[in-house]
Amino acid sequence: MSNKNLKYLTGPFSANNPVIVQILGICSALAVTVQLKPAIVMALSVTAVTAFANLVMSLLRNGLPSRIRIIVQLVVIATLVILVDQVLKAFVYDVSKQLSVYVGLIITNCIVMGRVEAFALGNGPWASFLDGIGNGLGYGLILVVIAFFRELFGAGTLYGFRVIPESWYIAEGGFYSNNGLMLFPPMALILCGCIIWVHRSKNKDLQEK
């Protein structure tokens, strides 16, 4: 893999992260981060959809009438999302149940269309495919970090396993109580803001003058 291609893949992890730098896909980052498991499966599903949407649109880009390009993008993305949903239902039924409505929500994820518009329509299929994977994983990285804090402090568990012992809770005679605010969407936004704050203070070139 050439250096340029590698950059397409790894750029979105930090310097060009879709959530905390491009500020895309915030809406679903709020919805699916209450627990780690849906966040991880959502991240993988979005990665698959972004990668293949980029690939298909990059292949179609030369014959695409620009007047209907948004509609074509929507059709391609919606098709991929339905395929992902069908495959999950057929082969990993329990995971598909866990995700329920979120799979359908991938269609509305701004990252997918954002990358198709901004990258796939102007670049070759292989580079577009890598860009899609990179952006999907970059999005997933933020989801996992946010879900980690929300599940840990909101429910005292991680990936469904109990981390904070039952005996610490007030109900059991202890001193600890879960933070209910963690379970609500505003907290995801606050956490996301904190991540952006830390990220920008480490990456001086991202700071606006």
Place this chain on the structure above:
Amino acid sequence: MNKNSNLYIVIYSTVMVVVVATLLAVAALALKSRQDANILNEKKEAILASLSLTGQNYDEVIDAFVVNEKGEKIEGQDPIQLLFDLPTAFAEHTLPVFQAQDGRIVVPVSGVGLWGPMWGYVALEKDMNTISGIVLDHAGETPGLGAEVATPKHQAMYKGKTIFEGEEFVSVTLRKGGAKDPKHEVDAISGGTKTSDGVTAMLKTSLGAYLPLLKVSAVAPCCEACAEATECETNKVENNE
């Protein structure tokens, strides 16, 4: 060729739609049998789970039949197929019942939560009063909040609760702030009040539909409840059939 001419756009979009439609139709048809098998299997597993018989062979341990609103057995309906559209099954008074070899029965329940449908399976002991186990599921309740009704932790609270107070049907209520009545109440989900209310309503209406069946099927401990010993004898005889 002008890529923005009307003719090109019409042809382009027609071809695209046909290709996409074919692709989706093929995928849906190819995966349908697998998906249906998954759903069917899940329902059987849920019935076994409510009886704490997970891992056993459904066909060997469960005897399924259908009753009408009077609790009489009716023929010509597949109990498992009725589970696929429970609201209709309840509306048409075709009520599926799943009986375990040890005499316990499982009845399906169906209702609505905050965001969409909820359903579940309630296993009752032979007295048709004590809850032996429960499995609840939902289509889209909020993870971490309403969706907690589907967790083993929440469902464990129902075990041993009774749905009758003497002769009167009281169902089981999810009480906000914690259960007060140890016999007929469990803790509601904090942050999931609407979902909890949905479960309360679901149990009341769905179990209510089975009342005639529960009353004729009840055995043994009913002797405490029903005053006349003769009635109890008849019940026993019926159950032995």
